[in-house]
Amino acid sequence: MRTSIATVCLSGSLTAKLHACAEAGFDGVEIMDTDLLVSYESPEEIRTLCERLGLSIDLFQPFRDFEGVEEEPLQDNLRRAEEKFQLMRRLGADTVLVCSNAGTATVDDDARVAEQLGRLADLAAGYDIRIAYEALAWGRFVNDYRHAWKLVEMADRPNLGTCLDSFHILARGHDPSAIEQIPGEKIYFLQLADAPQLDMDVLSWSRHHRLFPGEGSFDLTAFLTHVLRAGYRGPLSLEVFNDTFRQTDVVSTAAHARRSLTWLADRTAAANSWETDRLEDPQPLQDVDFVEISGNSLDDVDEMLAQLGFTFGGKHRSKPVRLWSLGESRIILNEQSREDSPRLSAVGVRVDSAEQAARRGAALGAPAVFRRTYAGEHVLHPVAAPDGTVVYWNDQPPEGTWIREFEGGDAESFDGSGRSGSRAACVDHINLSYRWHEFEEAVLFFHSVLGLSSQDAQDVPGPQGLVRSQVMRSTDGAVRLPLNLAPPTAPMPARHVAVGCTGIVELARAARRRGLQFLKVPDNYYADLRAKFGLQENFLTELQELDLLYDRSDSGEFIHFYTPTLGDVFLEMVERIGDYDGYGAPNAPVRLAAQRS
Amino acid sequence: MRTSIATVCLSGSLTAKLHACAEAGFDGVEIMDTDLLVSYESPEEIRTLCERLGLSIDLFQPFRDFEGVEEEPLQDNLRRAEEKFQLMRRLGADTVLVCSNAGTATVDDDARVAEQLGRLADLAAGYDIRIAYEALAWGRFVNDYRHAWKLVEMADRPNLGTCLDSFHILARGHDPSAIEQIPGEKIYFLQLADAPQLDMDVLSWSRHHRLFPGEGSFDLTAFLTHVLRAGYRGPLSLEVFNDTFRQTDVVSTAAHARRSLTWLADRTAAANSWETDRLEDPQPLQDVDFVEISGNSLDDVDEMLAQLGFTFGGKHRSKPVRLWSLGESRIILNEQSREDSPRLSAVGVRVDSAEQAARRGAALGAPAVFRRTYAGEHVLHPVAAPDGTVVYWNDQPPEGTWIREFEGGDAESFDGSGRSGSRAACVDHINLSYRWHEFEEAVLFFHSVLGLSSQDAQDVPGPQGLVRSQVMRSTDGAVRLPLNLAPPTAPMPARHVAVGCTGIVELARAARRRGLQFLKVPDNYYADLRAKFGLQENFLTELQELDLLYDRSDSGEFIHFYTPTLGDVFLEMVERIGDYDGYGAPNAPVRLAAQRS
Structure with a gap:
């Protein structure tokens, strides 16, 4: 499937955008009139550059406010159009996007509008140009793709077709299934954009908040299925107006954009059992294999894990790497690092086929990570997330494979099976x-490469602004990643791993005895807990003495506590009682404030 | 009039917020439950701190999701309430905000809801606490202040009243005039917030986009008039949820907030011809007296002004300051500066009474600026805008006063009257x-201190993101300040002064002859101009040869060009033909792109 992108999605000059599009692997571009207008390069130079870069100019856009006017302005609009047709010939573009009149339309008469579109098409024919007519969601009289198509049908010209834009159709809540009734060869162009579900005026929503496919709430797989079933065989093109992407680095945003189309084509083919455009199937995630914390000196982390009751699983036989575990939760401390302070650097997940998962990751543009593997060592297949966090897939039980590479662990309570005996613990989340300019790309990465789904985002008040929290999770919840978006001026929040356990009160008490001080919770919090939930006084006292936090939902309860932050990482211990399915979000302001004091 | 502010408006810890509120001159605070909850200080400590700082605790808030429920949850809600009443006694707060149930209401029966509010009030009475019941704009059954007041009337308790919030009322478009029918003593509290006119869901609008009075679109003067006419004599309190203010420095945001109330009280008193709470009247602005560019070496600017046809008006007799003028536009070059690169540092405006204007500025918290004035020199009254730009008021004709302090100017064309002869030029705008965290404060400053009005904001695409442009102007347009809000990651855009003139084509040609190169405009721009406006070929050629930009509206035409940027400043020459009233916004993308290349 051919891929294309509108230059308006990206930052910088037109030539920089074109270079970035080619590097990201796009086949073509939509050139935005304004992007050309502000360039010093002539249309011929842009054409030649595109040829050298192997980019076709799939569309020139937009031509606005043409139809639905009286005869006198129409004459001027035809004159305007002809100037642009001449420009397009210099540029070597043969399709122009004409969007429905949103500004100057006064005539709401389909017969007259169709006649006007016909005259435009006839004029364009003299230049061998095709007109792709699109219904803007906020068009004055034409704002539904079915209406635009009806007008195209009425005008009935060989060089007049329609352009479909997923945003204009799905944002209005229009049923996309009627697309299948449009002959594929009359769909001249397809623009794709995702978007978050927002309740705001559609023009602002469109101009500021569009997202790349896979990052928002639209069902683009179903949408694209309708378009392909109609017989459309042109490029899948991205038109994403987004305040953030307009500012981010053009090269990485283009790569990010390209990945979204690979994902969409794959998911659409998979949903329809088509052979083409398929990647390896995504591998269902079984559980978290391990979490890695790295830094060039991790003695403090060793001490904290021991205090929490983790069992030492030994030193790696050939690398400065140590293993700790509590039940099924395994934490690797890796001192092969140039970083001074500890950070959460990698996540291992278990799947059926690690190689297949790695191939899918590579096909989605996730860079492979070099990992030195000595003879006899277990081979892992890491890729890097956009922020550098490494993801490892493992398709073997850890006990028989990589855990064997660790030696000298605590034999008594650590039986070499990777379990530390009594407690049924595991990595909970x-x-x-992420920073504001990394967030959407992270969402797309975890969605497309790891197959995680987005849950509703939530804003949590912190002392330096609202922190947005969006959970991404595997279908059965075995792998859960809450992603936090920090306010622009706040320091980057520390990352953390939450270990699920049972008997958290005793675990906390034991950790205290071993000298661990938890994040100090204000007394006022417990007064509020009493008011909110009417907890029994002795239970409340116990929570307060141990700095434990508490939440309750209709389906269960949640008790948790936080360790101090070491470098850029801390741990949380959590116990879920009943079917509690959240993450203690009401307590997040307490944590954010306490971590700042 | 007493002033108050909700702690949720500000960033940081509760104690930091309280210190900032006291320093800004607030009389009291509304303490947000969550702000207390995340604090290590006990309620008694907060009470004692407030006493020392001279802050009354005017309100404890919010108590949510109380009324409109069945008996069993009501019992639990009363228990919850009683815990909070006990907390309030420790805190020394005697009024609690109860907002209408948005989450758990199931009973839409006024009689039952009034009965429930009555029971809550009776419980509160035992703690000497007053209930201020407020209709949230998104309350499940109660979302109109008239409905909330009706319920309060029905419940008829001596310690039950209503709380009015301008946002909840004006955002819903409810007519505020019925406020006058509420007895003043039953309005227990008044929360004020402005907001931009946005077409989005009211909850998100409220939680993210509220503004301080004077910064948005609400008619708060009329609103407050209704409340005061009703007989309300409690504090004017700010409750402004805004993503930016949650992040900005707590001390400067508190000062900024306090200024908004001073402005609002003054405007409301003025509108009603009340004696109290009046400042000096704002001084109508007559015109721009001068613009000052400063920097420690401004020879390049001298050269550019000479090339543009400005006349040298001489050196100041006692300071390293020079004067240039073109018609009525006067530019001061001030080398008393520690800055390396030239910047637009001050604006002088002419008014009837400079002293009165300065007193109003001081009363609005604008810091006075020290200016060395030697014997016999004209005394000016500068204050600093929030970003440090200095504003000078002058109530004398410049010719007879400060211009006389400049010596050795070009006598032939500069007749000492401040005019340079032939051209009727003046400062056009x-x-x-501003950066994202300075913008609202700048709007409030120019609105309150200079009396400028905001015009609609516009987003202009630049190569590094959208630049928001909002024009602030005096009633007759003699003083016009377009304020630009830069995208967060882009470098701070240069400022500029636009000088209006006639005969711009000849002026440009003469400047070219004198060796000035203008900002180079791409050829593609002229192709677009031809398409857009169908200009005559010879006129278009002339524009293109001289790098002139052009715009046209229904009322007139606009021709302009830009100089290169020197340090952080550049000049624009503009000619308005007919009644063109804009600023060439369609050409801004061309300028932004060209300035970046």
Whole structure:
């Protein structure tokens, strides 16, 4: 499937955008009139550059406010159009996007509008140009793709077709299934954009908040299925107006954009059992294999894990790497690092076929990570997330494979099976944090490469602004990653791993005895807990004495506590009682404030 | 009039917020439950701190999701409430905000809801606490202040009243005039917030986009008039949820907030011809007296002004300051500066009474600026805008006063009257730029201190993101300040002064002859101009040869060009033909792109 992108999605000059599009592997571009207008390069130079870069100019856009006017302005609009047709010939573009009149339309008469579109098409024919007519969601009289198509049908010209834009159709809540009734060869162009579900005026939503496919709430797989079933065989093109992407680095945003189309084509083919455009199937995630913390001196982390009751699983036989575990939760401390302070650097997940998962990751543009593997060592297949966090897939039980590479662990309570005996603990969730310009790309990465789904985002008040929290999880919840978006001026929040356990009160008491001080919770919090939930006084006292936090939902309860932050990482211990399915979000402001004091 | 502010408006810890509120001159605070909850200080400590700082605790808030429920949850809600009443006694707060149930209400029966509010009030009475019941704009059954007041009337308790919040009322478009029918003593509290006119869901609008009075679109003067006419004599309190203010420095945001109330009280008193709470009247602005560019070496600017045809008006007799003028536009070059690169540092405006204007500025918290004035020199009254730009008021004709302090100017064309002869030039507008966290404060400053009004904001695409442009102007347009809001990651855009003139084509040609190169405009721009406006070929050629930009509206035409940027400043020459009233916004993308290349 051919891929294309509108130059308006990206930052910088037109030539920089074109270079970035080619590097990201796009086949073509939509050139935005304004992007050309502000360039010093002539249309011929842009054409030649595109040829050298192997980019076709799939569309020139937009031509606005043409139809639905009286005869006198129409004459001027035809004159305007002809100037642009001449420009397009210099540029070597043969399709122009004409969007429905949103500004100057006064005539709401389909017969007259169709006649006007016909005259435009006839004029364009003299230049061998095709007109792709699109219904803007906020068009004055034409704002539904079915209406635009009806007008195209009425005008009935060989060089007049329609352009479909997923945003304009799905944002209005229009049923996309009627697309299948449009002959594929009359769909001249397809623009794709995702978007978050927002309740705001559609123009602002469109101009500021569009997202790349896979990052928002639209069902683009179903949408694209309708378009392909109609017989459309042109490029899949991205038109994403987004305040953030307009500012981010053009090269990485283009790569990020390209990945979204690979994902969409794959998911659409998979949903329809088509052979083409398929990647390896995504591998269902079984559980978290391990979490890695790295830094060039991790003695403090060793001490904290021991205090929490983790069992030392030994030193790696050939690398400065140590293993700790509590039940099925395994934490690797890796001192092969140039970083001074500890950070959460990698996540291992278990799947059926690690190689297949790695191939899918590579096909989605996730860079492979070099990992030195000595003879006899277990081979892992890491790729890097956009922020550098490494993801490892493992398709073997850890006990028989990589855990054997660790030697000298505590034999008594650590039986070499990777379990530390009594407690049925596991990694409950891993909390990652991102800056404003990294967030959407992270969502797309975890969605497309790891197959995680987005849950509703939530804003949590912190002392330096609202922190947005969006959970991404595997279908059965075995792998859960809350992603935090930090306010622009706040320091980057620390990441953390939350270990699920039973008997958290005793675990906390034992950790205290071993000298661990937890994040100090204000007394006022417990007064509020009493008011909120009417907890029994002795239970409340116990929570307060141990700095434990508490939440309750209709389906269960949640008790948790936080360790101090070491470098850029801390741990959380959590116990879920009943079917509690959240992450203690009401307590997040307490944590954010306490971590700042 | 007493002033108050909700702690949720500000960033940081509760104690930091309280210190900032006291320093800004607030009389009291509304303490947000969550702010207390995340604090290590006990309620008694907060009470004692407030006493020392001279802050009354005017309100404890919010108590949510109380009324409109069945008996069993009501019992639990009363228990919850009683815990909070006990907390309030420790805190020394005697009024609690109860907002209408948005989450758990199931009973839409006024009689039952009134009965429930009555029971809550009776419980509160035992703690000497007053209940201020407020209709949230998104309350499940109660979302109109008239409905909330009706319920309060029905419940008829001596310690039950209503709380009015301008946002909840004006955002819903409810007519505030019925407020006058509420007895003043039953309005227990008044929360004020402005907001931009946005078409989005009211909950998100409220939680993210509220503004301080004077910064948005609400008519708060009329609103407050209704409340005061009703007989309300409690504090004017700010409750402004805004993503930016949650992140900005707590001390400066508190000062900024306090200024908004001073402005609002003054405007409301003025509108009603009340004696109290009045400041000096704002001084109508007559015109721009001068613009000052400062920097420690401004020879390049001298050269550019000479090339543009400005006349040298001489050196100041006692300071390293020079004067240039073109018609009525005067530019001061001030080398008393520690800055390396030239910047637009001050604006002088002419008014009837400079002293009165300065007193109003001081009363609004604008810091006075020290200016060395030697014997016999004209005394000016500068204050600093929030970003440090200095504003001078002058109530004398410049010719007889400060211009006389400049010596050795070009006598032939500069007759000492401040005019340079032939051309009727003047300062057309002054373009200032701000970072995201400075913008609202700048709007409030120019609105309150200079009496400028905001015009609609516009987003202009630049190569590094959208630049928001909002024009602030005096009633007759004699003083016009477009304020630009730069995208967060882009470098701070240069500021500029636009000088209006006639005969711009000849002026440009003469400047070219004198060796000035203008900002180079791409050829593609002229192809677009031809398409857009169908200009005559010879006129178009002339524009293109001289790098002139052009715009046209229904009322007139606009021709302009830009100089290169020197340090952080550049000049624009503009000619308005007919009644063109804009600023050439369609050409801004061309300028932004060209300035970046």
